Amino acid sequence: xxxxxxxxIPYLLWMVxxxxxxxxxxxxxxxTTPDGAxxxxxxxxxxxxxxxxxxxxxxAFIATVLCLLIAYPLAFIISRKSGSGQRTMVxxxxxxxxxxxxxxxxxxxxxxxxxxxxxxxxxQFGIGPLEMINTQxxxxxxxxxxxxxxxxxxxxxxxxxxxxxxxxxxxDLGCNGVQVLIRVLLPLTLPGISTGIIQxxxxxxxxxxxSRMLGGGGNLLIxxxxxxxxxxxxxxxxxxxxxxxVLMVMILLCMSITNQFGDEEKGEMLK
Amino acid sequence: xxxxxxxxxWVTMAFLYAPIAVLIVFSFNQSKSRGAWTxxxxxxxxxxxxxxxxxxxxxxxxxxxxxxxxxxxxIGTLAAIGIVNMKRWQxxxxxxxxxxPVINPEIIIxxxxxxxxxxxKSIGLQIEFGFVTLILAHVTFNIPYVILNVMPKLRQxxxxxxxxxxDLGCSPSQAFxxxxxxxxxxxxxxxFLMAFTYSLDDFIISYFVxxxxxxxxxxxxxxxxxxxxxxEINALSAIIFMVVLTVLLLVNLHDTRIExxxxxxxxxxxx
Numbered sequence: 001x002x003x004x005x006x007x008x009i010p011y012l013l014w015m016v017x018x019x020x021x022x023x024x025x026x027x028x029x030x031x032t033t034p035d036g037a038x039x040x041x042x043x044x045x046x047x048x049x050x051x052x053x054x055x056x057x058x059x060a061f062i063a064t065v066l067c068l069l070i071a072y073p074l075a076f077i078i079s080r081k082s083g084s085g086q087r088t089m090v091x092x093x094x095x096x097x098x099x100x101x102x103x104x105x106x107x108x109x110x111x112x113x114x115x116x117x118x119x120x121x122x123x124q125f126g127i128g129p130l131e132m133i134n135t136q137x138x139x140x141x142x143x144x145x146x147x148x149x150x151x152x153x154x155x156x157x158x159x160x161x162x163x164x165x166x167x168x169x170x171x172d173l174g175c176n177g178v179q180v181l182i183r184v185l186l187p188l189t190l191p192g193i194s195t196g197i198i199q200x201x202x203x204x205x206x207x208x209x210x211s212r213m214l215g216g217g218g219n220l221l222i223x224x225x226x227x228x229x230x231x232x233x234x235x236x237x238x239x240x241x242x243x244x245x246v247l248m249v250m251i252l253l254c255m256s257i258t259n260q261f262g263d264e265e266k267g268e269m270l271k
Numbered sequence: 272x273x274x275x276x277x278x279x280x281w282v283t284m285a286f287l288y289a290p291i292a293v294l295i296v297f298s299f300n301q302s303k304s305r306g307a308w309t310x311x312x313x314x315x316x317x318x319x320x321x322x323x324x325x326x327x328x329x330x331x332x333x334x335x336x337x338x339x340x341x342x343x344x345x346i347g348t349l350a351a352i353g354i355v356n357m358k359r360w361q362x363x364x365x366x367x368x369x370x371x372p373v374i375n376p377e378i379i380i381x382x383x384x385x386x387x388x389x390x391x392k393s394i395g396l397q398i399e400f401g402f403v404t405l406i407l408a409h410v411t412f413n414i415p416y417v418i419l420n421v422m423p424k425l426r427q428x429x430x431x432x433x434x435x436x437x438d439l440g441c442s443p444s445q446a447f448x449x450x451x452x453x454x455x456x457x458x459x460x461x462x463f464l465m466a467f468t469y470s471l472d473d474f475i476i477s478y479f480v481x482x483x484x485x486x487x488x489x490x491x492x493x494x495x496x497x498x499x500x501x502x503e504i505n506a507l508s509a510i511i512f513m514v515v516l517t518v519l520l521l522v523n524l525h526d527t528r529i530e531x532x533x534x535x536x537x538x539x540x541x542x
Contacts, residue, residue: 005361008353011346011414012365018411019371022383025390074283077276084527089280091523096287098515100472100489103508106496107290110297117293120307145290206376209474213496223378230382230479237386244382251376 026248029241042242049225049243056221057250059136060204063143067151067200068193070144075155075192076185080164090156097149105142105213112138112214134216142210143200150199158192159185194258201258202251222247291512298505315506322503328491332471335402335487339409340466346410347417347466348459354418355425369419372412381479384408388480400482408480409470416469417462424458 033039046053078089096104111117112133122128132138162185170184186193204210208223215221222243229240298316302309319325354362372380388404398404432454436446452459474489481490495501 003356005353005356007349008357008365011350011353011418014346014411014414015365015368018384018387018407019368022380022387023371025386026379026383029386070283073276073279077280087523087527091519092284093287095515095519096291098468098472098519099291099508099512100474100492102474102489102492102496103294103504103511104290106492106500106504107294107508109496110293111290115304145286148287202374202376206378208378209493223376226378226382230385237389240382241386244379248375248379255374 026241026244029238030245032238034238042239045239046242046246052220052225053222056205059140059221060143060201063140063147063204064197064201066140066144067148068196071148071151071155071196075152075159078156079159079162086160093149093152101146102209104146105210108142108145109133109213133214134218136215136219138214139211139219142214143204143207146210147200147203151196154195154199155189155192158189162188190261194261197258198255201254205251206247294505294508295512298509303502315502319503319506325491325503325507328486328488331486332488335405335409336467336470339406339470340413340463342410343413343466344417344459344463347414347462348421350414351418351421351425355422369415373415377475380412381476384411384476385479400480401485404480404482405477405485405487408476409473412476413466413470416465420462420465421455421458424455428454
């Protein structure tokens with residue numbers, strides 16, 4: 001029983017039916033008409049939505065950069081704490097992740113709304129109401145809030161392996177703070193950075209819930225377009241499949257570029 | 272420098288927890304409006320426990336999570352055993368496909384499975400969007416987590432133990448159940464738990480395959496965040512947060528105790 005490959009057969013069947021065939025169907029629907037004739041109309045139609053594609057990539061990019069900037073110092077501070085301190089902090093970072101992301105996003109609706117907490121607070125000083133919800137800023141905020149832990153955790157897990165002595169050695173040899181960061185920390189944490197970037201960028205660029213809840217109707221993203229073609233009024237699975245295919249290709253490209261930087265196994269030097 | 276890093280930690284933690292705190296506070300608010308505090312009440316909790324839609328979708332979610340994670344654990348564990356015995360190229364091919372549901376955006380997996388079911392219907396097979404499609408979809412995204420948790424345990428396992436059991440008179444199936452399974456059980460359990468929690472929490476994939484009649488808890492949450500918002504979901508968030516907090520604290524306490532016992536054991540042996 002332990003030497004056989006046969007036990008994998010149920011999974012192989014499942015994999016073919018529920019992973020491979022569906023992905024092939026996405027490609028098939030993208031290049032055929034509802035009658036089954038070959039066409040590239042749908043793919044070229046995606047071009048009409050270039051502003052939406054650009055907006056999605058741009059907002060996801062800003063969210064990823066913000067996450068990196070916020071998470072990097074935090075992960076470093078956590079990694080310099082004592083064993084039990086580290087465990088507590090990691091738990092504190094993970095806890096919000098375990099709440100459903102719909103509830104977390106809904107919480108921000110409460111805060112940013114026209115009659116929400118911030119505007120009520122500002123009104124006491126005669127300011128506002130500020131237009132915060134239904135803006136691109138709100139969408140980026142939602143992305144950063146939801147996916148920040150996905151950046152903190154991989155960064156922390158590479159940083160915790162960096163011994164203090166290494167940083168002290170760099171300082172003894174004449175590095176100032178900035179040089180320690182650029183010459184020592186950044187190269188050693190590249191694998192964590194690239195994992196974090198992928199884990200924040202991929203869900204951000206493909207979201208449709210955050211943009212719907214915090215962006216109103218005016219800030220459609222790729223995810224909203226896909227959703228509209230499948231479950232919205234615009235029912236058109238062929239166009240939806242074509243957009244999904246474009247999104248998939250974009251993400252694969254982004255991942256291979258990011259992996260170019262992170263995959264040099266620099267983290268291995270520490271083991 | 273010390274106070275700077277301390278206050279940085281406080282600010283980021285406030286950012287992570289403030290929205291959740293707002294939800295919890297407003298779950299006790301008398302008024303339906305989310306901006307102003309008008310007095311303390313348990314009303315929303317009472318209404319939550321008598322809200323049939325929410326209770327039913329919670330039951331649905333639990334049933335789907337239990338069934339799909341059990342099926343995924345059985346198929347995934349058997350698959351891992353088979354895959355370990357495969358030739359290198361077979362193994363890497365299969366693992367690359369297995370990673371697809373993990374690395375692809377959830378919306379793509381959701382859409383591709385929806386297309387599969389639409390297509391199956393179009394060629395004349397009977398399948399209704401609902402309970403069955405939800406379970407099939409959940410098993411599909413759960414299996415990879417089981418395989419990824421069980422494979423390392425199989426690799427660490429000493430295969431001679433299995434042969435030794437047979438030399439000592441076990442039949443192959445006895446050796447499998449009495450020797451191999453206990454050896455890889457931690458991997459199977461953590462795979463099962465991961466599958467179970469992902470299944471409980473999933474919204475995006477369920478959203479595309481649920482159809483009009485079956486609701487899981489996240490789908491119900493989504494529909495109640497759209498206006499008119501029902502304040503019961505504040506109460507629901509508070510309860511979910513407390514449950515998650517308790518589980519994480521218990522796990523953490525358990526880990527700490529094990530670690531302490533290990534240390535004591537090591538000291539006792541004079542190492």
